[in-house]
Amino acid sequence: MPIKNRFAELLPEITEWRHDFHRHPELMYEVHRTAGIVAEKLREFGCDEVVEGVGQTGVVGVIKGRENGSGKVIALRADMDALPIHEQTGVGYASETPGAMHACGHDGHTSMLLGAAKYLSETRNFDGTVVLLFQPAEEGGAGGKAMVDDGVMDRFDVDEVYGMHNGPGIPIGHFVTRAGPLQASSDEFDIIVTGLGGHAAEPHKAVDTTLVASQIVVSLHNIVARNVDPLNRVVLTVGTFETDSNATNIIAHTAKLTGTVRCLDPEERDQMQGRITRVAEGIAAAFGATVEVVWHPGYPVTVNDATAVEHAVEAARAVGLEVDGDTRPIMPSEDFSYMLEARPGAYVFIGNGDTAMCHHPKYNFDDEAIPYGCSFFAEIVERRMPVAK
Ligand SMILES: [Zn+2]
Numbered sequence: 001m002p003i004k005n006r007f008a009e010l011l012p013e014i015t016e017w018r019h020d021f022h023r024h025p026e027l028m029y030e031v032h033r034t035a036g037i038v039a040e041k042l043r044e045f046g047c048d049e050v051v052e053g054v055g056q057t058g059v060v061g062v063i064k065g066r067e068n069g070s071g072k073v074i075a076l077r078a079d080m081d082a083l084p085i086h087e088q089t090g091v092g093y094a095s096e097t098p099g100a101m102h103a104c105g106h107d108g109h110t111s112m113l114l115g116a117a118k119y120l121s122e123t124r125n126f127d128g129t130v131v132l133l134f135q136p137a138e139e140g141g142a143g144g145k146a147m148v149d150d151g152v153m154d155r156f157d158v159d160e161v162y163g164m165h166n167g168p169g170i171p172i173g174h175f176v177t178r179a180g181p182l183q184a185s186s187d188e189f190d191i192i193v194t195g196l197g198g199h200a201a202e203p204h205k206a207v208d209t210t211l212v213a214s215q216i217v218v219s220l221h222n223i224v225a226r227n228v229d230p231l232n233r234v235v236l237t238v239g240t241f242e243t244d245s246n247a248t249n250i251i252a253h254t255a256k257l258t259g260t261v262r263c264l265d266p267e268e269r270d271q272m273q274g275r276i277t278r279v280a281e282g283i284a285a286a287f288g289a290t291v292e293v294v295w296h297p298g299y300p301v302t303v304n305d306a307t308a309v310e311h312a313v314e315a316a317r318a319v320g321l322e323v324d325g326d327t328r329p330i331m332p333s334e335d336f337s338y339m340l341e342a343r344p345g346a347y348v349f350i351g352n353g354d355t356a357m358c359h360h361p362k363y364n365f366d367d368e369a370i371p372y373g374c375s376f377f378a379e380i381v382e383r384r385m386p387v388a389k
């Protein structure tokens with residue numbers, strides 16, 4: 001198996017780091033312990049520069065190659081945060097913090113990038129510079145955006161960026177990605193409808209907010225069916241519907257709908273707020289009600305650069321991964337998108353085997369994936385910035 005032999009030797013050590021992170025999960029931007037250990041290890045490995053507090057609690061490590069004739073800079077990214085879930089795996093190194101757990105495998109991502117950092121600091125077998133990005137708050141806090149907004153790409157002159165996530169259901173040793181959109185954008189909306197409350201037996205004296213809001217829900221689904229290009233996948237879901245009536249004989253005065261919109265096409269995404277607002281306002285006006293639409297923009301579409309994907313696929317094959325370079329996109333979102341908006345690059349998945357899905361209390365990262373993930377990170381660096389023979 002052509003994984004880099006050094007990672008077979010380092011596996012027990014990297015696994016120990018992973019289990020330690022797993023025992024001590026931290027949420028959102030509060031990844032102080034994790035970030036502290038990451039920074040300490042990067043210094044111990046001999047990184048040329050270690051910067052803490054980027055994007056609040058993010059950590060950046062810089063490793064210079066044996067040569068720097070290329071002037072090229074490649075960034076590799078891992079996420080460090082856990083989820084507010086109570087762990088049910090029963091493993092010996094389970095979370096020691098009730099109500100928090102590494103249920104998305106970010107403990108594995110951080111450990112694999114640290115493993116690659118240790119190897120790259122030892123070997124320096126590349127012509128250029130590697131920038132390691134350890135970000136906080138991937139799970140809904142836009143930590144990737146915080147690091148980009150903090151100027152990480154310009155400050156370290158990054159040319160290309162690569163990120164990796166584990167994939168439950170994908171066999172160990174397999175590698176999956178695609179050029180173009182890989183994961184959907186995720187925006188949320190609130191629609192507050194105000195009619196005129198009244199007696200259930202006298203609807204003609206009221207404006208029935210429940211009925212108006214119901215018409216809005218039905219009409220919103222026509223947007224995906226009739227306005228969206230059929231080749232551009234969009235999901236619109238109304239997740240909650242609440243009114244201020246709590247009795248059978250009261251017509252509600254106000255109703256609140258909340259929902260999410262997922263898109264795989266950035267241009268289609270840009271039009272969704274206007275479409276939803278127009279439908280909600282039009283329906284409300286038709287029935288004599290008023291409406292307020294509040295838009296909460298979330299993570300953008302994860303768009304992989306086609307050339308970067310080719311490089312990633314070549315690197316994955318070279319370290320013995322079984323590659324699917326044209327997988328189907330998926331609708332969950334990912335905040336690596338902000339880094340891909342800032343620089344060309346690729347997001348990839350490596351197999352986590354037959355485990356529970358991410359965000360499940362029985363999910364666990366599979367340590368057998370570690371040598372593959374580390375080898376991929378190291379190989380992409382050595383391949384994109386080869387030392388002249
Ligand atoms: Zn997650």
Ligand SMILES: [Zn+2]
Binds near residue numbers: 104106138
């Ligand atoms: Zn994740």
